[in-house]
Amino acid sequence: MELPIAYFGDTILRKKAKPVEAVDDELRKFVEDMFETMDKNDGAGLAAVQVHRDMRLFISRIDTWNRDGTVNLGTPLVFINPVLTDPSPEMIAMEEGCLSLPGIRGMVLRPAEVTVEATDLNGNRFKERYTGIQARCCMHENDHINGVLMIDRFSPRERKMVDAKLRLIKKKKR
């Protein structure tokens, strides 16, 4: 079931989300719905707060495209109660988008690598070092569960450029 997305202006996007208490069938069904919602909206990552659920949980699936236009589906990953550590000193600027901020894209400077420790859908804790787009995605989504949006990390100039668009989203989507 596709879930309704929380857009910029919705107060849940500014809350520090609560830890997930139990990994059970209800949660697994919710995560399934999250993947469906992410796919239908062409996203690479989605946090639970973006579909109105106050929990520390996000998902990702980084797909890649071949030259002939066909898609290689990435591995679906689930991060429950994630903790990010050891960001690399090397920082990279990359363009980001966000399903809660339709039509807005901008450059965000973030560490190139990060370690993520989280619980999976079987309730097991795992730890992994990520680079590239996967690292980027984890940092963007982890921001969501702390009430932070990518526009908070835009340069003042870039932030000003999207001001009018943000006001429109706030007006239209409620």
Ligand SMILES: [Zn+2]
């Ligand atoms: Zn986002």
